[in-house]
Amino acid sequence: MEIGGDGLDFIKLINVKGNVENITPHKIAVVAFIREYGLLKIEAKEMIDCTMAPKYRKDFCLLALKLIQCPDMEFKELEALLTDGRYNLLSVHLQNFCVRLQNIYANGISALMDCVTSTIDKLMIEQSETNPCIITRYSVLGFYLRRIMLHLDKLTFVQVVSLYKSFCLYYQKGRPGLMMRSLSKEKLNNMEPHTTATSPILPDESKPHESSIRMNLVDRDNFEEAQWSRKQAELFTAQQANLLxxxxxxxxxxxxxxxTIIQIINDIPEYPDIHFLSFLNCIRMKEFCGAQDSLYNCFDRTVFSVTANNNNNNNNTSCNDRNKNFRYAALNRAAMHTQFGHKAVAMEAVREALAAAQGAADGAALAHAAAWGALAGGRARRAALLARVPRAPRVAAAAAQLMAQHAAVNGAKPSEVFQIITKGDTINYLHSMTDLTMAGLANTAALWSLYGKTEMASINCQLLLNLNTKCAVGNSSVWHWTEASATAGAGMVCVAAWRADGALAAALASHLRHAQPALHAPTAPHPRLVAVATQHQASFALLAGKWEEADQCIKQLASYDRWESQLLKSEMYFLKGDATEALQSLHDILDFCKTEDDSLHYVSLKLRAMILMSQVQHTFSSIQSTNIMILNEVLSLAKKYHLIYLAATAEMHIANEQLHMGYAKNALALVRKVLPTIMAHGSAYDMARALLLYTKCRIASAPVAGESRVQVLQSCCDALESVKKNFSKVGAHARLLQTWYLQAQLYNDIGNHAARNQCAWMYRQLETENPIELSNMLLVMY
Structure with missing residues (x-):
C-alpha cells in the first residue's frame, strides 16, 4: 500500500493543532509589557530634549526577545524576572505594566481585547514626520504582535471567554500588587519631566464584588491551557539537544x-523532534525501554509528517524522503543498541541501514552505518567496515579514530597507529570539530597507556583537560564536557593513584566531580571516575591485607568492569593463600578472552591474567618449567602487540624465576635491561619491587668476601631506603617488613650493629602495629 496515497489525508487534520498559535495569558502579558514601553517611548519623543537612556532600550530589547522565545512562565516567575535586577527597566514602565494587567483583570474581556488592538493601533502606525513609528511591521516585535492579533481574531467568543478565564487564574496564582509595592520609588534620571502612567491606577481593594464573582466563575469551569507553541518547542529542543x-x-x-518534554508532547503530540530529545535523555540515563519507545515514536511521526508535507508534491520526492527516514531510523536503532551493549541486535540494525543506504546511494548514511558497525561488530566486521571509502570530514575523522584502535589491537606498529591518529587530528583542526578533537586526545592517551607509556598518557590527558573548548550557546558560553573529558579526568586520577599520591588523586576526583555532568545528583561522580577510584582502592586494600575492604571494593567494581574485578579477585585469593580459587578465577578470564569474538581487545587483560597465574604456580607448585613457559608466551605476545610495559613486567618475573633457580648473573643482566622502563613508567609499587629484585640480584651475584662485597652490600642498603619509601606510600606492609628484614641482615653482614638494631626495632614496631599473616610472608613474589 502506498503511504502517500489519498487514504491518508487525515494526516492534515493531525497537523492542524501544531500549526495554530496558542494564545495564552503569558502572551497577553508580554503584549502588555511591549505596549507600555512603546507608550512611554511615544511620550518621551513628544517632550522637548527628552530621550530614553540606551541601557533601558538595550535591556528592553533583550528581555522582550527572551519573553517571546521562552516557554510560557507563571506570573510570579515573570514578576521575579522583571524585578530581580538582571535587566535595567524603568520604574514607570513596570508600574504601568502592573496597572495594565490589573485593568484587564478588573474590566473583563473588553480590556483584554483593547490591550492587543490598541497596541497595534498606537505603536504600528505608518511612519511620518508628525507620527513616528515605534514598532515596524516587519521587526521581531511587529511580527509577534501581528501574529497574536491574527490568531486572536480567529478565536470564537467561547474561546475568548476561556482565554479571559485563563488570564484571571494566571493573575491570581501570582502575587497581584506585590511587584508594584516592591518597585523602587526613584525618579527617572534620563527623562524630564516625570512621565505619568497611561492608565489610572486601580487599588487592590477595588471592585471586591466583581472579583469574588470572577473567582467563583474560574473555580467552577475547567479549561485546558496550551503552554507551548511550535516555535518555542523547536527552540527548546534545539538548545537542549545541543547542550546534551x-x-x-x-x-x-x-x-x-x-x-518538560511530557508537557510539550501533550501540547504538540505530532512534533517528532521532542520525541528524539526524549530518546537522548533516556540514553543519558541508561533507560532502555524509554529510549526505545521515544525512538519509535519519533520516526513514526516523522514518516507521517513527511507524507503529509509531500501529498501535493512529486511522488518520487515523497518516497525518497520516507526512505531517508527509514534509513536513519535503522541507524539510530543501531546506535541505541550499541550504547546499551546489545551487539547482535545492533548489527542487525546496521545491516538494515547499510542495505537502505546502498540502495539510495546515500554516502553519509553509509559511512555512519559503517562506523556504528565497527563499534558493534567484531574484528572481521570492523576490518571490512573500515575499508577506505569517500567520507565527509566529520565521518572521516571518526573513522580515523576507529581505524587507529583497530590497528593497535591487531598488532600494528605504534608509528603506523599514531600516523592514523595524526590524520584524524588534522581533519579535526581544519574543520574546528571540538568534540572530535577531544575524542582524539582521549584516544591518544588510551593508546599510550595501552603501550605502557604512562607519562605520555598523562600528558595527553592534561592537554585535553586544559584545552580551550568554550563555545557560545545562546547568550552565554559553555565549556565542552563530554565522555572524552571524563576519560581524561579518570586517566589523571589513575596516574595520581598509580604514583601513590593519594592527596592529589582525591583532589582531582573532587574537582572533576563538580566539573562534570551530574545525572542523578548534583555531586554524583561519573561512572568512569567511580570505577578508577574503586579499582585503586581495592588494589591498596589488597597490598595492606585488608581482605574485607578489598572484597567490598571488588564487588562494587564488578558493576562497572566485570573482568577487571575478576582479576582483582584472583589476586585476592592468591594473597590469602587460596590457590584453587585463584586459578579458577584466572581460567574464567582466559576462557572469556578465547571465546570472545573481539578477543584482541582483551589482550592486555589476558597477559596480566597469565602473569598472575605464573605467580600462583611459582608459589604453590614445584614444577618451575611451566611458569617459564607461561612467562615466555606472555613476553612473546606482549612484543607482538608492542605492549612495552607488560613485556618489561614479564621479563621481571622471568628474572625472579632465574634468581630462585640459582642463575643470579642472568637475572641481574635481565633486570638491568628492563629496570629503566619500570622506573620511567611504573607505579610506585612496581618501582619498589623492581628495585628490590635488582638489590636481591646484586646481593646474590656479589663477591663472596672482601672489601668489594662490603661496598656492594652498603650500596644495596642505600637502595633499600627508596624501596621502603615506595612500599610505605602504597601501604604494602608485608613487603615493607620483608625489606626491613633484608636490610637488617645486610647491616649485620657489614658489621654495622647500630643500624642493624635500628632496623630490627622498626621491624618489631611495624609488626606490632600491622600484624601480618604468616602465609603472606611466605609468598614467592617478584
Whole structure:
C-alpha cells in the first residue's frame, strides 16, 4: 500500500493543532509589557530634549526577545524576572505594566481585547514626520504582535471567554500588587519631566464584588491551557539537544527535562523532534525501554509528517524522503543498541541501514552505518567496515579514530597507529570539530597507556583537560564536557593513584566531580571516575591485607568492569593463600578472552591474567618449567602487540624465576635491561619491587668476601631506603617488613650493629602495629 496515497489525508487534520498559535495569558502579558514601553517611548519623543537612556532600550530589547522565545512562565516567575535586577527597566514602565494587567483583570474581556488592538493601533502606525513609528511591521516585535492579533481574531467568543478565564487564574496564582509595592520609588534620571502612567491606577481593594464573582466563575469551569507553541518547542529542543552533546551539566536535569518534554508532547503530540530529545535523555540515563519507545515514536511521526508535507508534491520526492527516514531510523536503532551493549541486535540494525543506504546511494548514511558497525561488530566486521571509502570530514575523522584502535589491537606498529591518529587530528583542526578533537586526545592517551607509556598518557590527558573548548550557546558560553573529558579526568586520577599520591588523586576526583555532568545528583561522580577510584582502592586494600575492604571494593567494581574485578579477585585469593580459587578465577578470564569474538581487545587483560597465574604456580607448585613457559608466551605476545610495559613486567618475573633457580648473573643482566622502563613508567609499587629484585640480584651475584662485597652490600642498603619509601606510600606492609628484614641482615653482614638494631626495632614496631599473616610472608613474589 502506498503511504502517500489519498487514504491518508487525515494526516492534515493531525497537523492542524501544531500549526495554530496558542494564545495564552503569558502572551497577553508580554503584549502588555511591549505596549507600555512603546507608550512611554511615544511620550518621551513628544517632550522637548527628552530621550530614553540606551541601557533601558538595550535591556528592553533583550528581555522582550527572551519573553517571546521562552516557554510560557507563571506570573510570579515573570514578576521575579522583571524585578530581580538582571535587566535595567524603568520604574514607570513596570508600574504601568502592573496597572495594565490589573485593568484587564478588573474590566473583563473588553480590556483584554483593547490591550492587543490598541497596541497595534498606537505603536504600528505608518511612519511620518508628525507620527513616528515605534514598532515596524516587519521587526521581531511587529511580527509577534501581528501574529497574536491574527490568531486572536480567529478565536470564537467561547474561546475568548476561556482565554479571559485563563488570564484571571494566571493573575491570581501570582502575587497581584506585590511587584508594584516592591518597585523602587526613584525618579527617572534620563527623562524630564516625570512621565505619568497611561492608565489610572486601580487599588487592590477595588471592585471586591466583581472579583469574588470572577473567582467563583474560574473555580467552577475547567479549561485546558496550551503552554507551548511550535516555535518555542523547536527552540527548546534545539538548545537542549545541543547542550546534551556539549555539556550535560548545563542542560536541564533529567527529571525536569522529562517533565518538560511530557508537557510539550501533550501540547504538540505530532512534533517528532521532542520525541528524539526524549530518546537522548533516556540514553543519558541508561533507560532502555524509554529510549526505545521515544525512538519509535519519533520516526513514526516523522514518516507521517513527511507524507503529509509531500501529498501535493512529486511522488518520487515523497518516497525518497520516507526512505531517508527509514534509513536513519535503522541507524539510530543501531546506535541505541550499541550504547546499551546489545551487539547482535545492533548489527542487525546496521545491516538494515547499510542495505537502505546502498540502495539510495546515500554516502553519509553509509559511512555512519559503517562506523556504528565497527563499534558493534567484531574484528572481521570492523576490518571490512573500515575499508577506505569517500567520507565527509566529520565521518572521516571518526573513522580515523576507529581505524587507529583497530590497528593497535591487531598488532600494528605504534608509528603506523599514531600516523592514523595524526590524520584524524588534522581533519579535526581544519574543520574546528571540538568534540572530535577531544575524542582524539582521549584516544591518544588510551593508546599510550595501552603501550605502557604512562607519562605520555598523562600528558595527553592534561592537554585535553586544559584545552580551550568554550563555545557560545545562546547568550552565554559553555565549556565542552563530554565522555572524552571524563576519560581524561579518570586517566589523571589513575596516574595520581598509580604514583601513590593519594592527596592529589582525591583532589582531582573532587574537582572533576563538580566539573562534570551530574545525572542523578548534583555531586554524583561519573561512572568512569567511580570505577578508577574503586579499582585503586581495592588494589591498596589488597597490598595492606585488608581482605574485607578489598572484597567490598571488588564487588562494587564488578558493576562497572566485570573482568577487571575478576582479576582483582584472583589476586585476592592468591594473597590469602587460596590457590584453587585463584586459578579458577584466572581460567574464567582466559576462557572469556578465547571465546570472545573481539578477543584482541582483551589482550592486555589476558597477559596480566597469565602473569598472575605464573605467580600462583611459582608459589604453590614445584614444577618451575611451566611458569617459564607461561612467562615466555606472555613476553612473546606482549612484543607482538608492542605492549612495552607488560613485556618489561614479564621479563621481571622471568628474572625472579632465574634468581630462585640459582642463575643470579642472568637475572641481574635481565633486570638491568628492563629496570629503566619500570622506573620511567611504573607505579610506585612496581618501582619498589623492581628495585628490590635488582638489590636481591646484586646481593646474590656479589663477591663472596672482601672489601668489594662490603661496598656492594652498603650500596644495596642505600637502595633499600627508596624501596621502603615506595612500599610505605602504597601501604604494602608485608613487603615493607620483608625489606626491613633484608636490610637488617645486610647491616649485620657489614658489621654495622647500630643500624642493624635500628632496623630490627622498626621491624618489631611495624609488626606490632600491622600484624601480618604468616602465609603472606611466605609468598614467592617478584
Amino acid at each position: 552533546q556539549i555539556n550535560e551539566r548545563k542542560a536541564l536535569p533529567p527529571k525536569q527535562l522529562q517533565r
